[in-house]
Amino acid sequence: MSRLTVLEVPHPVLRETAQPVETVTPEIQQILSDMLETMYATNGVGLAGNQVGLLQRLVVIDCGADKPEPIKMVNPEIIARSETRVCHNEGCLSVPREYADVERWESVTVRYTDENGREQTRTAEGLLAIAMQHEIDHLDGKLFIDYLSPLKRKLLLKHLEKRRKKAARLAQEAESAE
């Protein structure tokens, strides 16, 4: 097992479309395990291939409340959804420490191939439904900030940049103090 590097905005790979996986090989199984380990280490609830620089349609999610409930999905696809929508405050490991309200379908049915190469269908609601939509968006090069108004998105990214600059300055100061 090894931890992968999570790419952050504005990395171009986050904007690309991931390609379908033809066969679930041991290599794919290993990547899924590494993605899960990376997600747990960064306290995320979901991670998509693009976020670790892999343009393959791979997603891991764990929305378990009391105990781990890992889900590994290959080629996930939304095949049905509710009529109703819900608003939820979302964040993303690729847009670190920034959050915003996003409206999504309240429940979705996702078809995917599991890590053993078997086709699965799963209907989800609540946080899991939101995470599934958020992660599948990643595979199509879409981020949660794309749902915000241009002004809100601009402010959020400006805030993120400001925090990055501050962190870089502090690191530099710490270095010169040594």
Ligand code: NI
């Ligand atoms: Ni994300």
